[in-house]
Amino acid sequence: MREKRFNLLEIDLTTGGKKVVDVTRDIRKYIGGRGLGAKILWDRVPPGTDPLSPENVLYLGVGPLTGFLGSVLNVTALSPLTLLRGESNMNGLFAVEFIYAGYNAGVLLKGKASHPVYVYIKNDDVEIRDASHLWGLTNPENQETLRKELKKDLDDQHFKILSIGPAGERLVRNASIDHDFYHHAARLGMGAVMGSKNVKAVAVRGTKDPSYAKPALLYHVLLKWLQEDWEERVGRRRWGHSVSMPDRYYKTTEGIKNKQLGWDPVCDLSNPLKLEQGAKLWGNACNLCAVGCKAPYMRRKPPLTPTIGELRHDNGGGWNANVLIPGYDVQTYLSTYVDTLGLDSEDVSGVVAWMMECYDRGLVTKEDLGGIELTWGNLEAICQLLKKIAYREGIGDKLAEGLKFAPDLIKGGERKYAMTNKGVAITSYEPRGSMSDAIGLVLNPVGELHGGRGHPERVAFDSLTTCSFLRRDIPIVFGSFANWVRPMLEGAAGWKLTEEDWKNLVLRASIMERCVSLREGYVPSRDDVLPDRLFNETIYSKYGEPKILSREKFLEMRKKAYLSFGLNEEGVPSKKTLESLEMEFVIPTLEKKLGEWK
Structure with a gap:
């Protein structure tokens, strides 16, 4: 069977125009979701753009494995919180509806509507509808009102809805996007970008066959996953x-x-x-x-x-x-x-x-x-x-x-x-108790998000748009991440990848994201640090054990992490690496920002 085609729905909120674009070539290089979102920002948003201006975009991204082991929506825009590359994940049941509607590369919102609107999508029927009556409502009020309207008008209660609340309407820089009351694309101000475009909500319903390349192969890989290592998952099901x-x-x-x-x-x-x-x-x-x-x-x-x-x-x-x-x-x-x-x-x-x-x-x-x-x-x-x-x-x-x-x-x-550095609040994690947490926080070029989300493998999960919480379990069942993802991509999209092919895809997606932030003024050696308190003030555990970060050890570990990510000691990809990944197109722009580098 031929490799799968990937369709991106583009909606121009300024003109009302809509079109479907074949982005298979970019998906094949940047996987989808988070990786494709970074490439879209590079291509579509000029350097130095105000994140709250119509020139920014809002990409609601999915990938080749959306709906398998979770349904993750990766939302991309320049961040109003950091002024760097912005992205945020939202789990739940929304993203897979794009697949069933026929937009398996997601939806791209451009420009700005002249008044409050919501975007209505049911398969090939795409409309920009008035949302004046929804503006001002909280998230639960908004989604319930819109759900009742759609059910009454269409006798269809299966629409999936995401929306912004009062904070997004007022362009609060850390506003979130919400779906079904407790799933959120909360990080880095994606709700403020949505509000800046006068979009109150997106409602989507799909009834099309996703038509995967090799369904039998997908079935066998998923069956192996379900039958093995299930004991670990029982605990997570109980406690959340x-x-x-x-x-x-x-x-x-x-x-x-x-x-x-x-x-x-x-x-x-x-x-x-x-x-x-x-x-x-x-x-x-x-x-x-x-x-x-x-x-x-x-x-x-x-x-x-x-x-x-x-x-x-x-x-x-x-x-x-x-x-x-x-x-x-x-x-x-x-x-x-x-x-x-x-x-x-x-x-x-x-x-x-x-x-x-x-x-x-x-x-x-x-x-x-x-x-x-x-x-x-x-x-x-x-x-x-x-x-x-x-x-x-x-x-x-x-x-x-x-x-x-x-x-x-x-x-x-x-x-x-203020516990921050790039502009993202460092709240839940305490880096003095874990050097790996400290390094994981700073090495994300989009901001200090917890959970090691700047690691190339984490970027790959977010690009596939499958649940990254499962990244610990997959190697237990399949031996490695690559042993799972390669047959999954062959079954879903018809891609036959070697281990080297997959390694390059992962590296390219993560470096593309870093390049967007570099273009917007990010300097890793200056910005990948933590607040002075964490190096200067000792805290004590429940049992009286002192905890403090060594700045010298931190900088040493940061350098090692850069190298493991395919970067130089300053946290920048080399020209040789960029050329090997067919990313020469970023070099002239980065030279203007960084000057000469190897």
């Missing part, structure tokens, strides 16, 4: 993400009190067993995933109820002990409130923790905060400040600019207490 935060507290690898402490008794209140017994509803899974690591909860007891949501490391770790919230009983309310406003919990928690420390030190006053007593662990005060940020009211208007810009706008807002 709720077990990771307390586990990291005991290891001194999770942030506490804006990185001032290594332990506090409040950490013991994050109890996954108590959450399971008192609030868990069921185990929920993304498309074709046998794990089901989503564990939605419902709380009914006053005063913080009724509320429903799903607790993840991403929407809980930056809060919790980092702002001295007393455990999951309170955190479940806060996470849902942040999601409702359409904010990135992990980033805005860093903004709030920074303000809390400044308030605690007497640098920012109650009057500065509009009457809010922003004491540690004060849920009511946190929610009041979050509302100000989402609606850009009072001091919230300046805090809405994120940690890259807000310290220069707020009197008393000391930058040294």
